[in-house]
Amino acid sequence: MDQQRERFTPMKSYVPFRGLFDPCPPIGEKYYSTPPNLYVGFQSPNLEQFTPQEALRKGTLWKVFYDYYDNPYKRGGDSGHG
Amino acid sequence: MANTMPIEYYQQLEEIQAVDFVIDELVLYLDTHPTDQNAIQQYNHFALYSKQIKQKFEESYGPLQKGSVNIRQDYWAWSGPWPWQV
Numbered sequence: 001m002d003q004q005r006e007r008f009t010p011m012k013s014y015v016p017f018r019g020l021f022d023p024c025p026p027i028g029e030k031y032y033s034t035p036p037n038l039y040v041g042f043q044s045p046n047l048e049q050f051t052p053q054e055a056l057r058k059g060t061l062w063k064v065f066y067d068y069y070d071n072p073y074k075r076g077g078d079s080g081h082g
Numbered sequence: 083m084a085n086t087m088p089i090e091y092y093q094q095l096e097e098i099q100a101v102d103f104v105i106d107e108l109v110l111y112l113d114t115h116p117t118d119q120n121a122i123q124q125y126n127h128f129a130l131y132s133k134q135i136k137q138k139f140e141e142s143y144g145p146l147q148k149g150s151v152n153i154r155q156d157y158w159a160w161s162g163p164w165p166w167q168v
Contacts, residue, residue, distance in 0.1 A: 043111065045118045052100035052128075061107035 008039050010067055035067040087143070087163060094139045095168065098146075101132045 013031045047062045055061045108125040115121060140150055144159045152159050 043115070045115060046120055052104045053096070055107065056096075056100040056103045061104055061111075 008034065008036070010034060010036070011070075011072060013072070031072040033067070033069065036065050040064060087168075091143055092168075094135065094143075098132065098135055098139060101128055101135065104128050105132060 010033065011031055012034050013029045015029050016027055018026050043062070047064055049055070049061050050058055050063060050066075058066050060066055105125065105128050108121055108128065112118065112121055112125060136146055140146055141153060144161065145152065
């Protein structure tokens with residue numbers, strides 16, 4: 001089931017509208033996280049798991065749900081565009 | 083002069099944390115998949131294992147939580163390091 005699923009992007013972004021007379025400085029690009037659980041739907045049994053120690057550090061027991069967060073605002077702003 | 087606990091203290095504590103995390107994950111999973119026998123089997127395995135390692139930890143380092151058995155008969159064993167000092 002996992003293989004056919006096309007790779008999704010864990011982070012997406014959009015550029016908010018900015019009017020001509022907007023006094024505030026432009027925000028530029030805003031990002032939002034789209035973790036795997038949005039795409040997996042109802043969890044199927046017997047998914048591959050991390051070891052307990054690894055799971056504790058990764059924040060999830062099942063490998064499919066692991067979602068590494070890398071702050072796009074700090075990383076020069078060019079993250080995986082949705 | 084640092085007053086810290088032996089390395090085993092931290093190793094056992096980490097083991098307990100990892101096992102309890104797996105238990106929490108499986109509890110959430112089993113709430114929505116009550117008929118998944120493999121998960122139930124894994125949950126029972128970890129639940130038993132968690133009891134054992136907690137008992138082993140408490141025998142050497144004192145109670146882990148309220149309601150733990152007080153190892154020593156002559157002294158109320160609630161002493162440091164407190165969780166925030168660990």
